[in-house]
Amino acid sequence: MMPRVMPLSGDPPRSRVLAVVLIVIMVGLAFAPFLFPGAKPLNVAAKVCIFIALAASYDLLLGYTGVVSFAHTMFYGVGSYGVAIALYSLGARWDAIGLGLAIALPLAALLALAIGLFSLRVQTIFFAMITLAVASAFLVLASQLSWLTGGEDGRSFRVPELLQPGTVFVPRDVLGVAVTGRTLTYYLVFVSCALLFLLLLRVVNSPFGRVLQAIRENPFRAEALGYRIVIHRTLANVLAAVVAAAVGALNALWLRYTGPDTALSFNIMLDILLIVVIGGMGTMYGAIIGGTLFVLAQNYLQALMGTVSTAAGEAGLPLLPSLFHPDRWLLWLGILFIASVYFFPSGIVGKLRGGSG
Amino acid sequence: MSAQDSATDASAALPKARRDFLPLLLPVALGLAALPFIPSSSTWVTLTIAGLAMGMMIFIMASGLTLIFGLMDVLNFGHGAFIAIGAYLATLVLLPLGGWMQADSIWLNLAAVVPAVIVAMAGTAVLGLAFERVVIAPVYGQHLKQILITMGGMIVAEQILYALFGPQQIPLPLPTSLRGSFQIGEAAIEKYRVVCVVAGLVVFLSMLAILNRTRIGLLIRAGVENTEMVEALGYRITRLFVGVFMAGSALAGLGGVMWGLYREQVNAAMGGELLVLVFIVVIIGGLGSVTGCFIGALLVALATNYAGFLVPKLALVTDIALMVAVLLWRPRGLYPVTSR
Numbered sequence: 001m002m003p004r005v006m007p008l009s010g011d012p013p014r015s016r017v018l019a020v021v022l023i024v025i026m027v028g029l030a031f032a033p034f035l036f037p038g039a040k041p042l043n044v045a046a047k048v049c050i051f052i053a054l055a056a057s058y059d060l061l062l063g064y065t066g067v068v069s070f071a072h073t074m075f076y077g078v079g080s081y082g083v084a085i086a087l088y089s090l091g092a093r094w095d096a097i098g099l100g101l102a103i104a105l106p107l108a109a110l111l112a113l114a115i116g117l118f119s120l121r122v123q124t125i126f127f128a129m130i131t132l133a134v135a136s137a138f139l140v141l142a143s144q145l146s147w148l149t150g151g152e153d154g155r156s157f158r159v160p161e162l163l164q165p166g167t168v169f170v171p172r173d174v175l176g177v178a179v180t181g182r183t184l185t186y187y188l189v190f191v192s193c194a195l196l197f198l199l200l201l202r203v204v205n206s207p208f209g210r211v212l213q214a215i216r217e218n219p220f221r222a223e224a225l226g227y228r229i230v231i232h233r234t235l236a237n238v239l240a241a242v243v244a245a246a247v248g249a250l251n252a253l254w255l256r257y258t259g260p261d262t263a264l265s266f267n268i269m270l271d272i273l274l275i276v277v278i279g280g281m282g283t284m285y286g287a288i289i290g291g292t293l294f295v296l297a298q299n300y301l302q303a304l305m306g307t308v309s310t311a312a313g314e315a316g317l318p319l320l321p322s323l324f325h326p327d328r329w330l331l332w333l334g335i336l337f338i339a340s341v342y343f344f345p346s347g348i349v350g351k352l353r354g355g356s357g
Numbered sequence: 358m359s360a361q362d363s364a365t366d367a368s369a370a371l372p373k374a375r376r377d378f379l380p381l382l383l384p385v386a387l388g389l390a391a392l393p394f395i396p397s398s399s400t401w402v403t404l405t406i407a408g409l410a411m412g413m414m415i416f417i418m419a420s421g422l423t424l425i426f427g428l429m430d431v432l433n434f435g436h437g438a439f440i441a442i443g444a445y446l447a448t449l450v451l452l453p454l455g456g457w458m459q460a461d462s463i464w465l466n467l468a469a470v471v472p473a474v475i476v477a478m479a480g481t482a483v484l485g486l487a488f489e490r491v492v493i494a495p496v497y498g499q500h501l502k503q504i505l506i507t508m509g510g511m512i513v514a515e516q517i518l519y520a521l522f523g524p525q526q527i528p529l530p531l532p533t534s535l536r537g538s539f540q541i542g543e544a545a546i547e548k549y550r551v552v553c554v555v556a557g558l559v560v561f562l563s564m565l566a567i568l569n570r571t572r573i574g575l576l577i578r579a580g581v582e583n584t585e586m587v588e589a590l591g592y593r594i595t596r597l598f599v600g601v602f603m604a605g606s607a608l609a610g611l612g613g614v615m616w617g618l619y620r621e622q623v624n625a626a627m628g629g630e631l632l633v634l635v636f637i638v639v640i641i642g643g644l645g646s647v648t649g650c651f652i653g654a655l656l657v658a659l660a661t662n663y664a665g666f667l668v669p670k671l672a673l674v675t676d677i678a679l680m681v682a683v684l685l686w687r688p689r690g691l692y693p694v695t696s697r
Contacts (some may be wrong), residue, residue, distance in 0.1 A: 068504045118684060125432050126644075128504050129636045130680075136633045137677045144673055266629070270512060277505065322520045331516030338509040341502055342495065 007198050009205040013285055018352040025292050029190060033183045046189050046254050048295045050247055053193035055275040055287035056200045057243035063282030064204050065236045066216030067124045070269055071131035074138045075108045075241040077264035079248025084155045084258035092158040104245050112241035116234030143260045154259020189250050196243050201284050212236055274337050280347025289348050302326050380691040384655040391663040399543035404662045410550035412658030413557020418612030419635040419650050421605025427581045427645025427694050429598050431493055434507040436609055437632030438514035441625055443477040443610025444617035445518060448527050450476050458532045466532035477614045478607040485606025489599055518625040526624040529617045553615060561651050581694060637676045641683045643690025652691055
């Protein structure tokens with residue numbers, strides 16, 4: 001761990017347990033294609049990477065700037081749809097991905113700038129309401145403009161040949177695991193998400209990040225010291241939006257599909273909120289812990305709920321089958337969410353650091 | 358309007374506040390502006406009545422939210438849940454009384470609808486009490502937590518509705534005597550829409566009367582202006598908070614019943630969908646203002662109806678466009694209430 005001070009921007013985990021858990025997660029993700037072969041585990045690993053970066057960008061807003069945005073999935077969706085539409089209409093070419101990004105990232109930045117300048121002037125509650133309204137309008141637009149977005153069905157597309165599952169670099173009999181275009185895509189996702197995370201860590205530990213924290217703690221005082229609140233909050237919003245759009249583009253590349261459910265749905269927004277709150281607001285590392293726990297739970301616990309539900313149904317218990325039905329996943333998430341806001345406002349990372357952070 | 362008049366009556370000795378009529382003209386202006394684009398005047402009448410009816414329903418749902426915010430500085434993201442719960446409570450009464458609903462007698466119809474409305478409002482008021490005491494009370498004054506917690510409450514409530522009533526839509530047919538329409542000239546006006554307009558006006562006017570003519574209303578208005586001062590004068594502001602929260606939740610429940618009957622079906626997702634609309638209305642009106650909320654609701658509903666007729670695709674974004682336009686004109690909404 002020699003080079004840890006530079007890439008971590010002088011903000012180490014500050015807890016031995018936390019450091020160990022983080023290293024385990026990082027190693028697990030870095031060697032996921034070899035440690036956990038198979039389509040589903042790799043899918044889970046990619047989703048973990050994507051959610052870590054997405055939640056980290058949201059933590060910049062919620063944890064460090066102290067504003068609640070409900071439009072984070074909108075930016076995520078802008079990135080997803082940008083790449084999806086470009087690849088769908090231009091075919092599986094690298095320059096299509098570039099074009100998609102070149103349109104989506106500035107678009108996300110512009111949208112975030114407009115929303116921020118509009119609604120961050122007054123008070124943060126206004127921002128929460130307006131982002132909710134704008135995000136739901138965007139969702140409706142995306143599912144209605146079917147000539148562009150494919151409507152409710154979304155767009156399936158082909159990725160460049162290098163990234164396709166059919167492209168084999170190292171056949172199965174050499175390493176025991178075939179290294180294909182899919183593996184390459186995974187590493188593209190992993191490395192990009194890691195870089196985005198380190199970038200965000202750099203930002204929150206920069207002087208700019210310190211000003212954001214000052215504004216969160218006491219806006220009046222920060223303004224009195226000469227920092228323009230609107231400008232700082234809006235910049236944080238723009239930065240978070242651009243990162244979210246980039247992560248959305250990675251998600252689209254990984255799934256080779258973009259639709260309202262995978263890119264824009266309000267459920268993703270709730271997932272992000274939950275990850276950030278449970279992991280620990282304003283810690284960045286919370287996104288790694290929360291994201292990993294959440295995606296693992298979503299993929300493996302939800303199946304367990306189904307078992308409980310059927311078992312309760314066979315035992316003839318009233319109401320329990322419908323409460324534990326896998327579709328009621330959100331119910332338990334919601335309860336967990338409320339409980340963690342009340343009882344663990346500093347999240348897992350805060351607990352591990354023992355309140356020193 | 359009467360709100361402004363009576364407010365100044367009560368304080369005749371004080372210098373008169375500058376009245377601001379401009380926003381009141383907006384819905385009228387919008388209606389007249391749409392007139393030339395719509396081919397026949399009978400269509401215009403139908404659309405306008407439909408818009409007014411929809412606006413009144415949205416107002417009933419939104420008025421509670423705006424009052425709660427104005428008085429307590431709490432923005433209840435769970436408000437949408439009360440709308441859905443109200444509608445579901447009404448189905449509990451109306452579906453067993455299906456025979457009375459379908460009977461061709463206005464009295465039997467009323468005998469079904471009135472208890473349903475009472476059950477819905479009482480139920481949501483009691484739930485509002487519980488929600489305020491258990492969920493919101495610990496986080497007064499902390500906006501960030503309030504937003505997160507009430508949003509969580511909204512999700513949990515929606516999921517519980519799914520678990521209890523199932524994911525399917527529940528049909529909720531209108532009672533027979535409210536079906537059909539009046540024919541005035543060439544314009545067809547649905548009866549239920551007229552009922553909605555009347556109900557909305559009754560709620561609006563009685564709210565203004567309570568706020569401006571009663572002692573409680575005086576305390577509420579004083580609380581909106583300066584909570585601490587009211588407390589210092591010896592009034593229990595907490596009781597007032599709880600009362601307003603219950604009333605606001607009951608209004609959300611009433612709005613939910615009306616909306617369910619208007620759509621003739623009820624589903625658990627309606628709360629979330631309407632919450633967005635209600636937020637837009639409250640933002641347009643200016644957070645905390647009842648009159649602003651009324652005008653905002655009418656504006657949004659009229660614009661949606663006209664746009665839906667003229668350019669259906671555009672109707673998807675009229676709410677947002679309207680909100681942006683109003684905020685460009687008045688960045689804090691039509692009637693900003695407090696300095697907060």
